[in-house]
Amino acid sequence: MIRGVSTPRPGSPAGLPSPYAERVLDLVERIPPGLVLTYGDVAGLLDEAGPRQVGRVLSLWGGAVPWWRVVRASGEPALGHEAEALRRLRAEAAPLLSGSGRVDLRRARWSGS
DNA sequence: GCAATGACTGGTA
DNA sequence: TTACCAGCCATTG
Numbered sequence A: 001m002i003r004g005v006s007t008p009r010p011g012s013p014a015g016l017p018s019p020y021a022e023r024v025l026d027l028v029e030r031i032p033p034g035l036v037l038t039y040g041d042v043a044g045l046l047d048e049a050g051p052r053q054v055g056r057v058l059s060l061w062g063g064a065v066p067w068w069r070v071v072r073a074s075g076e077p078a079l080g081h082e083a084e085a086l087r088r089l090r091a092e093a094a095p096l097l098s099g100s101g102r103v104d105l106r107r108a109r110w111s112g113s
Numbered sequence B: 001g002c003a004a005t006g007a008c009t010g011g012t013a
Numbered sequence C: 001t002t003a004c005c006a007g008c009c010a011t012t013g
Helices: A019-029 A039-046 A051-064 A082-091
Strands: none
Touching: A019 A039, A019 A051, A039 A051
């Protein structure tokens, strides 16, 4: 397992992540390099809550996981972190749509293993 | 316990 | 293709 139940989340700002937050972080950590998942996909694969909660989790504890592999349904990276995400994705050889600063979801979307 | 918030989504124009 | 609208639900004050 990549992440044990007792694995601490470095940089956790507000106390401990909620059980739901850990589920989200767990899944995000398993996204293979070069592939991405949309917020809706994460919520759907976990079958819990919705995309907005995924965004909230990443905003709070995303620093401990490859958050740049989670993008919007349109292929655009997290708002406010677009440049950073794009740079990371490019380093992983993820399929990007140059010019529009977006990810090619048709090719980069991860099915969930 | 209630109301507001948010790194979103899908449908419609 | 882009822009706007209403709905979504866990977390927070």
